[in-house]
Each structure stands twice: as structure tokens, then as C-alpha cells.
Amino acid sequence: xxxxxxxxxxxxxxxxxxxxxxxxxxxxxxxxxxxxxxxxxxxxxxxxxxxxxxxxxxxxxxxxxxxxxxxxxxxxxxxxxxxxxxxxxxxxxxxxxxxxxxxxxxxxxxxxxxxxxxxxxxxxxxxxxxxxxxxxxxxxxxxxxxxxxxxxxxxxx
Numbered sequence: 496x497x498x499x500x501x502x503x504x505x506x507x508x509x510x511x512x513x514x515x516x517x518x519x520x521x522x523x524x525x526x527x528x529x530x531x532x533x534x535x536x537x538x539x540x541x542x543x544x545x546x547x548x549x550x551x552x553x554x555x556x557x558x559x560x561x562x563x564x565x566x567x568x569x570x571x572x573x574x575x576x577x578x579x580x581x582x583x584x585x586x587x588x589x590x591x592x593x594x595x596x597x598x599x600x601x602x603x604x605x606x607x608x609x610x611x612x613x614x615x616x617x618x619x620x621x622x623x624x625x626x627x628x629x630x631x632x633x634x635x636x637x638x639x640x641x642x643x644x645x646x647x648x649x650x651x652x
Contacts (some may be wrong), residue, residue, distance in 0.1 A: 498519070499503055499648055504642070506643035508630075513546070513547075514533065514534070514537040514541070514544065514547050515547055515550050517533060518530050518547065518550055518554075519550075520534055520538075520580060521533060522554065526556075527560070530554070530621045531551070531555070531560060531563060531617060533553070534550070534551040535541050535551075535567055538551065542574075542578055542581070543580075545580050548580055548581065548584050549584070550580055551564065551584075551589055552564055552584045552587060555588070556588070561588055561592075565585075565586060565588055565589075568581060568585040568588070569585065572585060572601075572605065573605075576610065577614035577615060577618070579614055579617075581629075582618045583618075585597075586598060586616075586618070586621070587624055595622070595624070598622055599619075599623070602615065602618060602619040602620070602622060605619075608618055612639070613636045613637075613639040614636075616632050616633075616635050617632070617633065617636045618641055619632050620632025620633045620636060649652075
């Protein structure tokens with residue numbers, strides 16, 4: 496609208512539910528850009544909402560919006576404390592053989608900055624194709640901090 500124009504709103508709808516419900520509503524209306532924007536804003540204010548994070552990344556893959564979701568998640572990988580689920584989602588978006596070497600290099604660089612971060616050691620270990628290296632990363636992770644500090648990681652890692 497231009498500054499000289501006016502508009503009268505005749506309908507205001509109140510949504511009382513979870514963000515994933517509104518996300519689905521927007522997708523049903525074929526408003527994928529608005530749905531993705533909603534998820535990105537929602538996750539900034541509620542970073543622990545794993546359901547929204549999962550539906551966001553799954554929808555990005557399904558609608559071929561991976562580059563958008565990739566940029567969104569990549570920009571937030573440096574957040575501390577490490578958000579394990581965000582990193583898992585990011586890694587899941589790069590689970591192809593063509594992306595794997597770049598993904599490993601990304602986590603090697605994150606670890607270079609903080610080599611004793613147990614969460615990053617765990618995350619680096621889960622993407623290593625060599626089972627011996629995976630075990631070594633997990634053992635170092637366990638020695639660096641308590642496994643219970645890493646959500647979803649089994650005891651004794």
C-alpha cells in the first residue's frame with residue numbers, strides 16, 4: 496500500500512495452536528513461502544521446538560527448498576550452547592555422498608575452534624564413515640563431558 500491509501504480489515508482470525516499446525520495450514524493453502532517464513536521466525540523464538548524443526552527440514556526437502564533451509568540452518572550452527580537437534584537437521588540435509596566431504600570439513604573447522612566441545616565431538620563422530628573414527632570421536636566426547644549434557648545421546652558415549 497502507498498502512504499496515501501487505506502484499507503479496512505473485515506476479518507481477523509485467531510489461531511490458538513502449535514506452530515506446526517499453522518505451518519500445515521499455510522502449506523494446505525499452497526503458501527509454501529509463508530510457511531517457510533513462519534517456521535524460520537518461529538524457530539528463532541523457540542529454538543527447542545524439535546517438531547517444527549523436523550517439519551521445516553522435511554518440507555524443504557519435499558518442496559526442493561533445500562538451499563533456503565540450508566542457509567538458514569548453516570547461519571545458526573555457531574550458536575552456543577550447541578543445539579544438537581539443529582546440527583542433526585543440518586547433517587540430515589547433507590546425507591548424500593556428494594555433500595559428505597564438505598559436511599565433514601565443516602565439522603572439522605567447527606572442532607578446530609573448540610576441540611574439546613563434547614557436543615561437537617559427538618556431531619563430528621556421527622558423520623564419519625569410518626567406524627573406528629566414529630568410536631574414537633565418541634570416546635573423546637565421553638571423556639570431554641558428561642553424555643547427559645548431549646540430548647539424545649546414549650549414556651557411556
